[in-house]
Amino acid sequence: METESLTKPRPTATNFPRTTTLRNKLGYALGDVGNNFLFDMGQLYLLKYYTDVLQLPSALAGTVFLVAKIWDAFMDMGVGTWIDNRQNIGPRGKYRPFLLWAAIPLALLLIANFSIPNFSVTGKMLWAYLAYMVFGTCYSISNVPFGSMIPTMTRNSQERAELASFRQAGSNLGLMLATIGFMPIVNLLPTDKSGYLVAVVGFAVIGVLCQWGAYANIREVYTQPAKPKATKADIQKSFRALLKNRPLVTLCLVNLFTFSAFNLKLTVQVYYCQYILKDTTAESWLGVFSIGMVFVAVALVPLLTKIFDKKTVYVLGCLIWAVADILGFFFANSTVMLVILTSIAYLGDGFTSALNWALVSDCVEYGEWQSGIRSEGMVYSAFTYFRKLSQAIAGFVPGLVLTWVGYVPNQTQTATALLGIRGLMFFYSAGMAILTIVVMHYLYPLTEARYRQVLTDLIHRRQAAPTPVPVNH
Template sequence: MDSTETKAATAQNETAPRMVTLRNKIGYAVGDMGNNFLFDMGQLYLLNYFTDQVGLPSAAAGTVFLVAKIWDAFADMAVGTWIDNRTNITKRGKFRPFLLWAAIPLALLLIANFSTPNFSVTGKLIWAYIAYMLFGTCYSISNVPFGSMIPTMTRNSQERSELASWRQAGSNMGLMIATIGFMPIVEALPNQKIGYSIAVVIFAIVGVLAQWYSYANIKENYSAPKKEKVSKAELKKSFKALLRNKPLITLSFVNLFTFSAFNLKLTVQVYYCKYILKDMTAESWLGFFSIGMVFVSVLLAPILTKRFDKKYVYMMGCAIWAIADILGFFFASNTFLLVFFTSIAYLGDGFTSALNWALVSDCVEYGEWQSGIRTEGMVYSFFTYFRKLSQAIAGFLPGIVLAWVGYVPGATQTATALMGIRGLMFIYSAVLSIATIILMYWAYSLTEKKYSKIVTDLLKRRGSEQIAEPVIEESN
């Protein structure tokens, strides 16, 4: 793990020119903060809005997430394929324009999800399905290009880790503000259903402004070559190459584990605070301290990856997460202990979150090295396909479990229902963290030493790298 070979490989990976400025890094972080203002409302509060405000049965509400997220997963793949094969690339870049144009439609669709009309239960369910599926499709059009952009911003491995950390910092800032600020706005209004809608409007407006700021302050330094329209045979070849990318397959599965655990915890903590602790202020304390701890891991990740292989830093984070959640299951009986154990768990999760985007960028190079086909959009969308499946699980499973254990909205819960909430909060994530450690250890082979060899081989194949000319945009 701390071998001379690993250090040498890491040093060689850092010889690629550093292209990203502090302004670019801040812009990239703010972009993901905006993404989270627009996206996290659904993960944090939509299930509770459906069950406690709209009056949907918990199992039916959970099924909305399952169906919509499976739809989103295929939408991601379609969007990634479309982006990879675009032929009308302008001076704005291959990926940046999507940040500009998708922001407002995404915000309007988010508001629609929290503005369910007073229909019958069937009508409300139809509204929920349509609104959430359209939102997910629009989010794919915005987010797949955003995540695919790192390989065009820099070829430097360490700089990619730094960008991934900045992105995660922005994501966590968005999540922290959403967790701290959303429910106080809702509870400040006499009608909570209206409160949800007003709070969502505020976060949607700020999210749009953040995405536009990101668009104005990031840059694609490496030109994306214009492609001719590809045939179905070439598309089929690209998909086959994608399925042979073993590091990408492994990374996608461990994200299915870790991201479903993370999102399920976010969904369930509202119920935990309300029914087990009977203290809704705990939700804001969780947002400040537990999400704040992720910033610590985001700051530590680039330091640790200079000394240790990213794979082992990733596994270390999962070990911290699993231990904290096991202890939390037994001892988190008050607000202080819940915040303490959840903060330690999120410290561990932060290492996995910070490194995901650097690892998936490495998988882009691996795929090109293995097959001769470079498909940033398809690689990223394949990766996010599994993240969307994890979100489907995180939305669906709580609804099903809550129905199974006899959860009744707004009522005093039975001991069985309380145990179901506690198990969802802690045991699910602990088990999947341990599974991630096992899978990464045995199946993820793309070490820093191997990545260094891949980069060297690719540079020989490509010849000299062409840096994009400074972008000069026409005024609108």
């Protein structure tokens, strides 16, 4: 392993070297294809599996998501703290090995969630709670390191935006394929129970292969020596630093809004297609066109961020999203109109989703600049903590509302139930997008000019001491 000379002139914030190849970016995208094959099955189809296959009451089934995701949120923080303070870091890197180690356990646990035996309601609920909570813990061990890697792959701000876009492209490719392919597989089998199991096994196997492919093609370019073993006081100091990181706190808050809206829409759309449009094939069309529109957003984001601040592009995406969903509530009465308006909404959502991973990497640098503490794992896990809370909301609220409006599985729904499904599908997400615009505009302080100044200050500080440098593997 060769190291760049520390005597070379250090780059400035505006011309930090580009250190990732197309292969690295595609590998990072492939990792999120695998993440979504392993994760989206639960977010998209598990509530319907509970209510329609296991015949669990909707509100009771929704509590599984509430409890499990709150548990996951705390697991993310614990995993982030553990990773930041790992002592034995081998030649594979600090973060990459988790993609290799966690893939198979994660796949087996996903299958267990769709293999609930024909127990009593109490037995089914206990299995559901345990399986989904253990699955979430394993997913944290895989996903927190994966998301923490961007700052170790490049210091170049534009390249980070590109990596974030590649990751979002991979995420949405995985989501699109899951949306298009899952239910047709289920419908091929003689019973829904066997159909769900076969579909989940297929996606789980491919998900493992994608994660291993990502492991083989991602490189951690910037390395740092292992930190001294953290004391309780060190960990407390790191947590206090997180709370003072205003860009991070703001980003966490808006993700609570936007990610709950996105995941709730994914959960509810299967009900919308079946009971309002009476067209179960509509979900596959949504996968092709609506989620496919996010690829357009992913392509546009690097171009837009060359002209505007990331913050401005983020707010623009939420505005597009909100307008499209408000129109959707009133006019999405056919498959064609649903696909068109949801495609526009997902275009706006794609701006926010693609930028999240670049913004959280900027928050790492800001946190180090502000407090002197660099903690990629803890910053990322704080970010995902709120995303997990949003998933808890997205799983719990539909179950609660469906019970409240009188939803009955596999029956003709009342006008009240249909209105509840329509409101969940459109008004909730539109409201969350508007709230995000307000919070992001007034509270997020990190413009591009501000970020460049922060990074320049950090560069000057590091000149007096050894600093992470690119290495050739």
